[in-house]
Amino acid sequence: MDFGFSPEQEKFRQEIHEFLENDADAKGAKEEWAAGNGYGPHTWVIMKKLGARGWLTPAWPKEYGGLGLPAMYRALAMEEMDYFTGRGSRGVLCGIGMTGTVLLGHGSEEQKREYLLRISRGEIDFALGYTEPEAGSDLANLSIKAEDKGDYFLVNGQKMFNTACHYAQYHWLGARTQVVEPKYKGISLFIVDLKTPGITIIPIQALGFKTNQIFYDNVKVPKNCLVGELNRGFYYIMEALDHERTYTTSRLNGELEKLIQYAKTSGKSKDPIIRQKLAQLSTEMEIAKLFALRIPWMLDRGMRPTPEAAILKVFYAELQQRVINTAQQILSPYGQLKKDSKWAQLDGEFELEYTASLEGIITRGTCEVMRNIIALRKLGLPAR
Amino acid sequence: MDFSFNEEQEMLRKSARQFLEDECPKKFVRDMEEDEKGYSPELWKRMAELGWMGLLLPEEYGGLGGNFLDLTALLEEMGRALLPGPFLPTTVYSSLPILHYGTEEQKREFLPKIAEGKLIMTLAITEPSGRFDEAGIETKAIRSNNDYLITGTKLLVPDAHIADWFLCAAKEGEGITLFLIDAKTPGINCTLLKTLAADKQCEVILDNAKVPARNILGKSGAGWEIASKIEQWGAIAQCALISGCLQQVLEMTVDYTKERMQFGKLIGSFQAIQHQCADMAIDVDAVKFITYEAAWKLSQKLPATIEVSRAKAWTSDASRRVCLTGHRIHGGLGLTEDHDMQLYFRRAKAMELAFGDGDFHREIVAKELGL
Amino acid sequence: MPINMIVCCKQVPDPEAPPAVFKVAGNKMTLPADVKPVISPYDENALEAALRIKEKTGGKITALSLGNKLVRDVIKKSLAVGADELILLEDEAFEESDSWSTAYALATAIKKIGQYDLIFCGRQAADWDAGQTGLGIAEILGIPAVSVARKVEVTDGKVRIEQVIPDGYEIVEVALPTLITVTSELGDLRYAALKGIMAAAKKQPTVWKPADIGLEPSQVGAAGRHSKLNKLFQPVKEAKCEIIEGDSPEEAGANLAVKLREAKLL
Incomplete structure (x- = not known):
């Protein structure tokens, strides 16, 4: 057992840390990100700078723009980026975490050359295209249809809450290619250029962030945009979700640090109840950090962390709720003041977080679905 | 890592x-x-x-x-x-x-x-004050030539009735001194207390028990530094016990859900049960990691005050949650004395209370955080 | 006189696991990951037999195991309880062995080890329960073998063995070298003391590939099998209940006897 990092790992982390602290574009990117609107011009610049150093995809092979390092390095890079980005950090990005993961395992050589290098250099990103009005937790129920027309696939239907659509270049689309029981056996994955005629993106303002619905009306998708084998999409999705549920705790920890600082300077830390609550959160944060680091540790040993990723997701998302609510209690009446209000405390951060954090318990599989996974896959309880 | x-x-x-x-x-x-x-x-x-x-x-x-x-x-x-x-x-x-x-x-x-x-040895620190800090010690040690005379009451001393020697904390002037005391020393009276876990915890009354000065452990008056170190070691040892105990409760409970039928189905197939089991599994994993991290720090001889207290705070509370859920899932059967579940439920409480419960250790964490 | 002993220890899935978790598909058995490997229990008895002789007479124990991806903290238990050396025939070529190819590879390795007075095996391995490997080794080495031993003692260059037979045991005396298969009546393997465990963790086993014992991959494992598995299946057990009636207990009894005779059970 070892709960420390090697000198090489610490050096790697420090380099990223210093870059983000000092780079001229980093601050602008942080503001864009915090506004909840996704990538703006500064973000694209900073992504390219990070990409040029291989820091977006340290665990990918060198030939695809990675550094050929163990997954633990990716976790360290993500920790630094999330800590820096703070609020608005969305954890794993679709291009790196989902598209990249699936293409590395199942993509054609042509697809790998076409997309992986550009993803790793920070030039492009993907919008996750899974959720539909009738396919949330029950993802296998998705119905957007992709018909094989010989030369191309013809796609018709609707997606919901596809967050990155307004700034990403590509859609990472899960579509039905066969009507079959069980339903998950008829789903395929596609890469779709979001500028393709027939695609309409309609923005949705959600609590604390911007997202979209997206309509496909007779959209022609070239044959070479099918990823892997036809009707194997759901397996790839599940495989990549274990990666997407990789969280780092650094952003939330940053918020807790601010809260602890606030308690000290405001004198509230003398209150025994507040002391108890903050000590408890700091303990839970440490557990979340260890749960988070278990994922790359397992990946580096060739293990697939499905229930472990579910444990992390539940623990992290529910801890986030506890942090935000404790902050609201400590801030007491000030907690409701928005960022730009007179008298707002801590830059109104916890007012924003109070609503924005709700996404955490829902997205990428609700905490309830995660508990199902833990029960069935880790504990082997009977499905019926 | x-x-x-x-x-x-x-x-x-x-x-x-x-x-x-x-x-x-x-x-x-x-x-x-x-x-x-x-x-x-x-x-x-x-x-x-x-x-x-x-x-x-x-x-x-x-x-x-x-x-x-x-x-x-x-x-x-x-x-x-x-x-x-x-x-x-x-x-x-x-x-x-x-x-x-x-x-x-x-x-x-x-x-x-x-x-x-x-x-066989044991530790006699706790007193009727029921506190785990220095202020809780009222037993007095009075120097008399080359000996000390020790008088006071120690409570909840584990296995004192079979111990050959005690390590005992007593107040000497303003400081605390630790003494190695032969259990056969005249003036020592040991009574078994009846406890929840039916473990053997005792009341030890010392009435002018004579202890040679060479039996001081460490320096005279500087015993609390040692005592707090012992409490740290003791706390993490209890965490490890709890960890094994809860792992077994989880396994026992999960096994039971795979064989118990109600409403014509295995109860393990009900989501209400599944989610409770999932929460137990999360708690147990958390108990392990937070305990291992503190134990690792100690094994590396690194400072571990906050890690140990985080571990004891978390495991103490988790032990209650996991054992309680175990009982809920076992239903009436788990309440019978013939069933093992109640053994774990009672023992876990003793482990939770030993060397400070969650509240006690959260206060240490708060101090370490500079609050 | 110090005795050179070799004990064959096989790593098998824990036979205490509930039968329902063992699945058969496509003539192969599969196991869930939570069924942990152990040393086959009769092999542990064999190891205990060797340890008792070492205690009494002195000598050296070499534990020998064959397989692939052997779990170190399982197989090194032999070192932890007191074996002096551990040799692993470990390679993917050794996978899917049958009794013959296992015996052949082990016997070839034993020839390479060279010095041996006693070879111990469990009476049968807890995975397939074939019980042929031990005797196969003796046959290939051309040495005597005594099976199902419950007690083994060495005196004056001879081995005295209590061999279990259906209604008791008989005492057999053999000259060295010889091979003995051991049964559970001999007694459980001792527990590993902490000191032994710590020493074992520091020791590395010797690993031999087929080439190290002068064999081709085609002579071992699945390729070297002499038997062919035709069909692997879990027997379906059926129970039927029939009530034998009669106007009086005597008549019911008589009717039962008739039924049993018809079924050729009487």
């Missing part, structure tokens, strides 16, 4: 599990609740032969030079088996402080005997 035990620790764990499954079945655990001694000298001897008492001691004192992580692997198995007896009082609470703070003469006197299983 490495979350796994090494080969040696895995071998120790397997060997300990097999030994305890054979030698410490639940019938034995129940018998020991009724037994006045509360342990089996025969089993004690065999554990000593396996080298367990000397795990943390260096070879020169008959030990094996193991570290806190090795101990954690062993304690998890003891917690799983609910092994009764004076293992922790003798080793972690007594032999470890002697090793770290004793004179060479004291080490030679006590440690080899402990390693051989020929000496």
Whole structure:
């Protein structure tokens, strides 16, 4: 057992840390990100700078723009980026975490050359295209249809809450290619250029962030945009979700640090109840950090962390709720003041977080679905 | 980062599990609740032969030079088996402080005997104040030539009724001094207390018990530094016990959901049950990691105050949640005395309370955070 | 006189696991990951037999195991309880062995080890329960073999063995070298003491590939099998209940006897 990092790992982390602290574009990117609107011009610049150093995809092979390092390095890079980005950090990005993961395992050589290098250099990103009005937790129920027309696939239907659509270049689309029981056996994955005629993106303002619905009306998708084998999409999705549920705790920890600082300077830390609550959160944060680091540790040993990723997701998302609510209690009446209000405390951060954090318990599989996974896959309880 | 035990620790764990499954079945655990001694000298001897008492001691004192992580692997198995007896009082609470703070003469006197299983010791700190801090000590030590006369009441002293020696904290002037006291010293009176877990905790009354000055452990008046170190070691040892105990509760409960039918279905197929089991599994994983991290820090001789207190705060609370959920899922059956569930439920409470519960340790964490 | 002993220890899935978790598909058995490997229990008895002789007479114990990806903290238990050396025939070529190819590889390795007075095996391995490997080794080495031993003692260059037979045991005396298969009546393997465990963790086993014992991959494992598995299946057990009636208990009894005779059970 070892709960420390090697000198090489610490050096790697420090380099990223210093870059983000000092780079001229980093601050602008942080503001864009915090506004909840996704990538703006500064973000694209900073992504390219990070990409040029291989820091977006340290665990990918060198030939695809990675550094050929163990997954633990990716976790360290993500920790630094999330800590820096703070609020608005969305954890794993679709291009790196989902598209990249699936293409590395199942993509054609042509697809790998076409997309992986550009993803790793920070030039492009993907919008996750899974959720539909009738396919949330029950993802296998998705119905957007992709018909094989010989030369191309013809796609018709609707997606919901596809967050990155307004700034990403590509859609990472899960579509039905066969009507079959069980339903998950008829789903395929596609890469779709979001500028393709027939695609309409309609923005949705959600609590604390911007997202979209997206309509496909007779959209022609070239044959070479099918990823892997036809009707194997759901397996790839599940495989990549274990990666997407990789969280780092650094952003939330940053918020807790601010809260602890606030308690000290405001004198509230003398209150025994507040002391108890903050000590408890700091303990839970440490557990979340260890749960988070278990994922790359397992990946580096060739293990697939499905229930472990579910444990992390539940623990992290529910801890986030506890942090935000404790902050609201400590801030007491000030907690409701928005960022730009007179008298707002801590830059109104916890007012924003109070609503924005709700996404955490829902997205990428609700905490309830995660508990199902833990029960069935880790504990082997009977499905019926 | 490495979350796994090494080969040696895995071998120790397997060997300990097999030994305890054979030698410490639940019938034995129940018998020991009724037994006045509360342990089996025969089993004690065999554990000593396996080298367990000397795990943390260096070879020169008959030990094996193991570290806190090795101990954690062993304690998890003891917690799983609910092994009764004076293992922790003798080793972690007594032999470890002697090793770290004793004179060479004291080490030679006590440690080899402990390693051989020929000496049982225990720690007498807690008093009627029920506190775990320095202010809770009222027992007095008064110097008289080359001896001290010690007077006071110690409570909830584990296994005092069978101990050969006590490590006892007493107030000397304004400071606290630790004394090694022969249990046969005149003026010492030991009474078994009736406890929830039917473990053997005692009241020890010292009435002018005469202790030679050479039996001071560490420096006169500087005993609380040692005592707080012991509390740290004791707390993490309890965490390891709890970890093994809860792992077994989880396994027992999950197994039960796979065989118990209600409404024509296995109860494990109901999501209400599944989600409760998932929450138990999350708690148990968290207990392990937070305990292992603190034990690792101690094994690396790194400062571990906040880690130990985080571990004890979390495991103490988790033990209640996991045992309670275990009981809920076992239903009425788990409430019968014939069922093992209630053994775990009662024992876990004793572990939770030993060396400070969640609230106590959260306050330490708060201090460490600079609050 | 110090005795050179070799004990063959096989790593098998824990036979204590509930039968329902063992699944058969496509003539292969699969196991869930939580069924942990152990040393086959009769092999542990064999190891205990060797340890008792070492205690009494002195000598050297070499544990020998064959397989692939052997779990170190399982197989090194032999070292932890007191074996002096551990040799692993470990390679993917050794996978899917049958009794013959196992015996052949082990015997070839034993020839390479060279010095041996006693070879111990379990009476049968807990995975397939074939019980042929031990005797196969003796046959290939051309040495005597005694099976199902419950007690083994060495005096004056001879081995005295209590061999279990259906209604008791008989005492057999053999000259060295010889091979003995051991049964559970001999007694459980001792527990590993902490000291032994710590020493074992520091020791590395010797690993031999087929080439190291002068064999081709085609002569071992699945390729070297002499037997062919035709069909692997879990027997379906059926129970039927029939009530035998009669006007009086005597008549019911008589009717039962008739039925049993018809079924050729009487």
